[in-house]
Amino acid sequence: MYRSHVLVCGGTGCTSSGSQKILEALKEELAKNGLTDEVAVVQTGCHGLCALGPIMIVYPDASFYSMVKVEDIPEIVSEHLLKGRVVTRLLYKETVTPAGVKALIDTDFYKKQHRIALRNCGIINPENIEEYIGTGGYQALGKVLTEMTPDDVIQVLLDSGLRGRGGGGFPTGLKWKLAKQNDADQKYVCCNADEGDPGAFMDRSILEGDPHAVLEAMAIAGYAIGASQGYIYVRAEYPIAVERLKIAINQAREMELLGDDIFGTGFHFDIDLRLGAGAFVCGEETALMTSIEGNRGEPRPRPPFPAQKGLFGKPTILNNVETYANIPQIILNGPEWFASMGTEKSKGTKVFALGGKIHNTGLVEIPMGTTLREVIEEIGGGIPNGKKFKAAQTGGPSGGCIPAEHFDIPIDYDNLISIGSMMGSGGLIVMDETDCMVDIAKFFLEFTVEESCGKCTPCRVGTKRMLEILTKITKGQATMEDLDRLEELCYYIKENSACGLGQTAPNPVLSTLRYFRDEYEAHIKEKRCPAGVCKALLSYHIDPDKCKGCTLCARNCPNNAISGTVRNPHVIDQDKCIKCGACIEKCKFGAIYKQ
Amino acid sequence: MKSLEELRAIREKMQGQVSMRAEDHTHTRVVVGMATCGIASGARPVLNTLSRLVQEKGLTDHVAVTQTGCIGLCQYEPIVEVMEPGKPKVTYIKMNPDKAAEIVERHLIGGHVVENYTLSSADIN
Incomplete structure (x- = not known):
């Protein structure tokens, strides 16, 4: 001891x-x-x-x-x-x-956080099943198997108001109910751990910090819908998570908490891992299941929905890691407890990965309905270097930017959609006045162009055309007609793409157009990047009154673009300048400026 | 594992360990002086006894055993202070493992201060 x-x-x-x-x-x-x-x-x-x-x-x-x-x-x-x-x-x-x-x-x-999904993260040793049991682990599974019918379990989830934490926000209980209603000789329970949004890492942290919570919830799901086999689809880029999951599955099998006749009730359930090779589209449910089957990860049209025909053509449920991590606690504490937190239509808590221009980068779990201001200014500690907040990006490449005017909006599924963004898996990237919104939209489009699987034309070709227009804008070569065409393309791609990837890919452009249209127009009409990010629209200059002729800038210029003699003002040759900014950093007199 | 009883047994075994990691304002704090003077007069076995018994008796959900530095009464070491929320601090002096066990039984579990070991009962000039 x-x-x-x-x-x-x-x-x-x-x-x-x-x-x-x-x-x-x-x-x-x-x-x-x-x-x-x-x-x-x-x-x-x-x-x-x-x-x-x-x-x-x-x-x-x-x-x-x-x-x-x-x-x-x-x-x-x-x-x-x-x-x-x-x-x-x-x-x-x-x-x-x-x-x-x-x-x-x-x-x-930590003050405003409320940890349910992250409750054991950082508290227990994830490689020791006994520590998980010591905090009440596998009690929910025991309760479900010995005291509840599958319908009871589903009713508890429906009453709790839990919605999918992977982004879509579909009611979890309803998903399970649909899968239970479909009779089949075999059904499957899948876990989506293919966290692909840039900037989101809550699923990884849950798997690394509390893997048994996910295993326990999957077994509960198996009991509720009548499945005996589970699969966790996890990115191969998460080596620590994969390792801890393997250890956890083995320990659970050794203790007979997975396998045959769990708790002597005759219920059989086992879980296997499947590693994803890092394709973003495999986070989409039908593509994920196609990938588990051993085929190329491409989505297929719905219906049929996975609850009818999912993995290997059998009824399947697919939930996200964070969704599962909530479930044992809901079973143990009751649906009323869970529903007492959050807003009218979004119950419980949500984990956010804070990133970008913010002091406390990291993971936070907050009750739904917390305002963006509380998250960024209080929990996140505000913006570093005294810069001004410009926007917060949620939902990754499927989401949008929330401007300062919506700083006090309570965060939940429906509010975020109404202001043109979405919850997504919970990445929250904070941007300040030095971030160019056109450049941000371009960054996400580069990502979707790279990750589009190519199966349907609107997404494969459309996103590429969008990126080309965005690139033109950032280079100052676009016209106002291009902007109209860009917007039209957005709506076209949204309506005609086969899966969620394409349907949401235009969101970063649409939301920045909605709130920062003036920045797009500045790039096009004035050939100017207001935030000073887009290189093609920038030029560096030396103020002759401030320059002392110390030669430091000239000596540090990688392209010998600065000329001048000692104690005389220097000059930048605009043809040679590659706009790297090295001179600004070195100048001790603040004589160099960009415009 | 074929029964809920087995699960419960593991839980009970581990609970004392894991619940030490909770943060709560309502904890009773048991503090052992572990400066050089304390260690020299035998504070370490006292600390370990207190810690072990608190876990064995399943008190970790409301009692935290920690150490502190020199309290300034080196001649009375080993010193143990018990701080219960809302109550005056009790200072026990010249502790040993047996006396520590008595404090766990009578004070932490029974709720009665063991008067004859306290600083206030000592004859201080």
């Missing part, structure tokens, strides 16, 4: 900032001080505050050390773990107040 637990984050974020070395150094140092039997070292999943990794938490006093370095470990061990003197200097600075150390749950980042 240990008197203290030291939790070291082993999520992808902290692993890449070196948490593995911290873990080793910690174990070594504890051994040196003879504390191995007194202090437990636990590697956990993501704690959310990825910007401050590697993260280390010491319990029971819950001291939160951030940006830990290997050199700090001896001090933390001898001072804190041996003598009980918290090394305040190394704590997360938000927890240190003049009145003493405050609890992590009282900091701005």
Whole structure:
């Protein structure tokens, strides 16, 4: 038995900032001080505050050390773990107040969060099934198998108001009900872990931090719809998640929580992994199932819906990782508990991956109905470098940009759609005044052009034409007729594409046109990029009054575009300038400007 | 695993461990002085006894055992302080593992301060 637990984050974020070395150094140092039997070292999943990794938490006093370095470990061990003197200097600075150390749950980042799907992430060791059971794990499965009928389970989900967290927001209970109604000799339960939106990583973190929650929920789903086999389709680019899922499945099989005759009830259910090769379209449900079948990942028309004819032509349900992670808690705490959180039509919480121009990049889980302002200014800590907020992008390449005028809108499925964006899987990219909205739209179109599977023409050819027009605009070569054509194409592609990828691909353009049309027009009419991003429309100049002739810029110019003699104003040769911006960075007198 | 009882047994075994990782304002804090003076007079076995018993008795959902530095009364070490929310702090002095076990039983579980081990009962000049 240990008197203290030291939790070291082993999520992808902290692993890449070196948490593995911290873990080793910690174990070594504890051994040196003879504390191995007194202090437990636990590697956990993501704690959310990825910007401050590697993260280390010491319990029971819950001291939160951030940006830990290997050199700090001896001090933390001898001072804190041996003598009980918290090394305040190394704590997360938000927890240190003049009145003493405050609890992590009282900091701005965590205060407004409510963790259901992320409840165990960063708390338990994901590679130890017993720790999951210790926090109530597999109790929901036990309850379902021994006390509830499949119809009861579906009714609980319907009453809870849970909607799909992968983006579409389809009621989960209804999906299960449809699959249950279809009789078949075999049915399947699938999990969509093919998280492909740029900037979204909540599914990865759940799989890395609490894989058993997903396995348990899938078994519950199997019982509810009458399936005995589950598949998790996970990206091969998530090696840590894949590894922990494998360990989790094996441990669950060993404990007979997967396999034959679970809890002696005669219910049989097993789960296998399928690795995706990284095609964005495979996140679309029919393409995903085609890929599991071993074919090229291309979507097919619906109907028939997967609930009728899904994987291998059998009734199938497909839910997202985060959706599953909510389910055991709904079963244990009841649908009323879940429905008490959120807004009228969107219940519960949603995990967002904060990224872009924001202080606290990382994962947050907030009740539906929280405003964008609360998420960005309070939880996210605002925009760095005193810049002004311009827009937030949600829903990845399928979503849109939300401008500052909608800062106080409560976030839920329907509100986001009404303002031209969508929930998507929950990526939230914050942009400030130095981001060009045309350039952002172009970035997402580049992504969809790359990822379009090519099966249907509107998406394959249409997105390419859109990208060409956008490129013309950013180069200052477009006309107002091009803008009209772009808009027309958007509606055409939306209405005629075969699957969600094409149907939503124009959203980044449509939403930026809706709120930032003036920026498009500035590019076209004035040949000017207001944010100063589009290189073709920029030129760099030296103010002769401010230039001291120090020659620093000329010496750093990679293309020898700057000429001038010592103590005399320098000049940039516009023909040679490649607009890299190196001169602006080097100039100590603020003499160089771009326009 | 063929029954819910087996699941429950694992849960109970692990609960004491895992619930240590909760953050709550309503926790009772049991603090052991672990500066050089404390360690020299035997605070470590006291700390380990307290920690072990609190977990064994399933008290971790509302009791946290932690250490602190020198309290400043080195001649009375090992010192253990019990801080319950809304109640005055109780300071126990000259602890050993047996006395610590008594405090777990009588104070943390029974709710009665073990008067004869407290600082206020000691004869301080």
